[in-house]
Amino acid sequence: MFWFTEGMCFLPMFLVIWSLSTFIISYIIAITLKDVDVILPYISDTGAIQPESGVFGFMSTIATFATFATMYVEYKFVERVHETTGAMSPRFNKVSFAFGIISCVGMLLVATFQETTMRKTHDVGASLFFICGSIYAVIQSVISYRGHPYGCSKYTCHFRAFFAGLAVLAVLPTIICSVVVGKNSLHWDTNDKHYTIHLVSTVCEWITTFSFVFFFLTYIREFQQFTLKLTVNLIENS
Template structure:
């Protein structure tokens, strides 16, 4: 059997590859068309103008659903770990999954409402995505630590904590540097007002986003160890 078909491994594998492709492909298209600057545009800037906006919306929506499926599989795995060991709080697991669902909704809002068309909804979606996404990876790092020696290895647990810490550190300037500047401007010059704040926000946005991608990358080995089964119960009416 091919390694990415073992257990549920295909879920995080697809998520990592597809999400990375989403950001890179839309960036390349926008760059070729000169719709964005070559140096660190906002990720949303690369999906603000047709035709890249169509590609970005389509691929980001699939990314959100793939993230939801991966989070759900992890939720069920942790639930089973608790049943066997009692090491992980069911409440903590549910809270983590709840934040994960909300972050996926935020991503859908970002994908659907372009910043140059409906900026208010787009920005709200981005804030929801980043804040809830960061909360999810932090809680999952705690769950991974408490769930040892079941689930991921000790070193993989450390990697998750590292990526979670990077996301926490990077998301703060991502949001707070963007607030006084705004996100609707696609082209910037070095002598523009607030250029430094803009660049700090953009750089941290890319760091936060790919810390999420790398965090889900750590799921791959763990997902090889379990499968999910769908049970159909037919209700008989008298």
């Protein structure tokens, strides 16, 4: 048996690989067609114009469902550990999963509504994704520490907390600087007003996004420890 077939670890592994592929492929298409600047465009900019918008929307939608599935499996795992050991907080688990669901809704809005056509809806989705995703990561980090030694190792707890903290630190300047800049442009010049602020916003956006990716990477070892089975209960008609 290969290590990536153990337990449910294929799920976060697929999520990480697919998410990275989404960003890289849409970025390569966008810069090849010269639709965006080579140096640090917004991630959404790389999927704003056809044909890359179709690729970005399609791959992001799959990534969203993979994210939801991963969050749900982690939720069920924490729930099971609590039932068995009482080591993890069920309340924290439910709150974390709720924020995770909201962040997934935000991801779908970003994937569906491009910033060049429906800017306000796109920005709402991005805000939900980044803010609620950061909160999800923080609460899951707290759950990991409280649940140790069940679930993940101490080192994994530290890595998880690091990426959650990095996401929180980066998400605030991402949103604030974006609001300050205001304008929607796929091409920037160093002489443009607010260019530096724009650059700070894009750098922080990439940091936040990759923090999420590496956060879910820490799930792989944990997901090797369990499987998830679906039980079907038939309702008998009287």
